[in-house]
Ligand code: HEA
Ligand code: HEM
């Protein structure tokens with residue numbers, strides 16, 4: 084009896100590793116601290132009614148932001164652990180099995196639980212305000228999206244503490260991810276963490292697509308819409324076509340693992356190549372869908388801080404849409420070495436073709452700056468750092484696209500350097516630029532610039548110190564996913580330099596956290612409504628905006644309408660308020676997310692009963708929502724008048 088309890092607990096709780104113990108203890112301590120603080124300050128009710136049940140896109144955006152910064156921390160800790168292990172030859176700080184787990188969780192978390200939610204944070208914070216809408220098209224669904232993302236991410240993170248992490252790489256190639264080679268719950272965590280949060284991503288894609296197509300302020304024709312909203316539209320198109328592929332792929336992998344089918348194993352007539360094709364049919368569009376909104380941020384920031392209209396608006400829109408389309412025709416470049424040479428030739432050309440619309444965008448940003456009155460404010464700094472960084476990252480991508488050459492680069496540190504350069508230089512810098520740009524709008528106070536400058540330089544210098552040596556390491560033959568190497572390889576000095584860079588970026592992140600904490604303490608509310616002399620509608624309302632955003636829906640006549648109105652002195656509007664129709668808060672999305680978590684946890688440990696209970700809970704939540712007719716209300720005119728008078732609305 085005692086023996087079997089012991090066995091169970093040692094399976095259940097990963098034992099024997101001080102790192103894991105450390106993480107376990109710190110997670111438990113943080114949870115106890117949170118519960119204590121909430122109880123001590125009597126904040127439970129506030130938390131529930133203001134945040135957990137909210138359907139307000141601005142608050143959902145803030146929750147996405149907090150979650151993604153936490154995940155950036157977790158993914159960053161993984162990165163630092165790996166770089167520490169690689170700093171010197173023959174290190175045994177992380178044994179190879181731990182190393183496998185950590186690059187897997189790092190890659191998965193950074194792309195799916197950091198970059199994606201940071202992107203959704205920006206969608207939520209900005210899109211409705213920018214197109215003159217009072218919320219997204221489906222506010223309730225928006226809350227469902229957030230909570231499925233959140234509980235999916237939590238489930239994935241739980242693997243670190245209970246049962247063991249997945250270790251087959253961020254794309255979990257079959258047959259390595261099949262039961263024969265990856266027994267235990269790790270791989271199931273991967274499947275269910277991603278499936279559950281994937282529901283949220285797909286729903287958000289649909290939600291924002293409909294919002295942009297249907298909820299624009301009167302007069303805002305598509306070709307007058309701000310560039311960021313265009314980039315969101317193109318990204319949503321990719322989400323809607325790519326995410327179902329991921330769902331099916333992981334669904335098949337689950338059937339293989341749970342029911343012993345053989346879709347992806349040669350044994351029963353299946354084929355691992357099916358998996359590789361399917362996962363990259365999602366995986367490649369995935370990396371473009373996270374970078375397009377970053378392109379949108381750059382377009383807004385470049386125009387605002389050069390005091391000029393974006394150069395080549397139509398070509399910018401065309402470039403975004405063609406990247407969306409082309410992104411679906413390049414997936415084989417990830418396995419040139421496994422395909423036929425004729426197939427390789429086709430996919431090499433489609434891959435290189437993406438450099439054309441991307442190049443158009445880069446040149447247009449530069450033409451926008453040309454002869455502009457450039458202001459070096461924090462968002463602009465990140466944008467200017469992005470351009471050369473992304474250019475080199477893109478160019479090394481084109482080198483990889485040369486199929487015969489890729490036989491050399493493939494799976495080497497050259498590849499690692501390429502994708503970190505586009506992901507950090509493009510996606511991360513882009514989203515940072517966006518957060519710095521829209522922060523005063525959402526929070527109503529500005530961020531301390533001095534601390535931000537430290538963060539900026541540490542991230543930038545750190546980035547180059549980390550990843551430039553890796554291109555050379557790639558040429559020197561260092562493969563990806565190795566946990567250690569010998570002195571005789573000659574890789575030691577460059578690896579050591581690379582590790583120093585990783586710590587510099589870590590310090591950059593700490594400065595950002597400090598910057599946020601400092602700025603919250605010393606709230607500087609000066610000019611928060613329109614601090615950058617903005618061009619688009621979000622800058623026409625107070626900061627933070629009231630829950631209904633616009634007391635009066637603006638009428639749009641120009642591209643960069645707010646800028647135009649400011650120039651022409653047309654900013655005053657008649658205060659002719661009407662009652663505003665608003666959605667009511669609801670606890671169902673949170674509860675449904677919780678049931679998804681139970682489902683995922685049950686299926687991860689192959690406790691079918693628990694999976695079924697969870698699914699019944701999910702179904703019940705849906706039914707309860709359908710039976711509920713009390714889902715909306717009107718804000719009366721006198722309340723709008725009071726709010727506007729208080730926050731200094733309507734100019
Ligand atoms: C945001 C993410 C992002 C972005 C934007 C890109 C952009 C590009 N990527 Fe990258 N890529 C990844 C993320 C990304 N990639 C990831 C995560 C992997 C590895 C996954 C893994 O294996 O785990 C990968 C892997 C990868 C491979 C696989 C290599 C291998 O496994 O061996 C290839 C091969 O073709 C490739 C090519 C390209 C190309 C051609 C672009 C182009 O879009 C770049 C276009 C941009 C420019 C070229 C710069 C601007 C252009 C101009 C100024 C015009 C003039 C320029 C020229 C004519 C050169 N990428
Ligand atoms: C903050 C600085 C970062 C550092 C120092 C870093 C470091 C690393 C290291 C050491 C690896 C493992 C390489 C190997 O052994 O093969 C890796 C892999 C990876 N990283 Fe990062 N990383 C950073 C940020 C990011 C970000 C921001 C993203 C995504 C947005 C990202 C995405 C990935 C992916 C997808 C992998 C591949 C995982 C796999 O092989 O399965 N990284 N990174």
Ligand SMILES: [Cu+2]
Pocket residue numbers: 366367413414416417
């Ligand atoms: Cu690709």
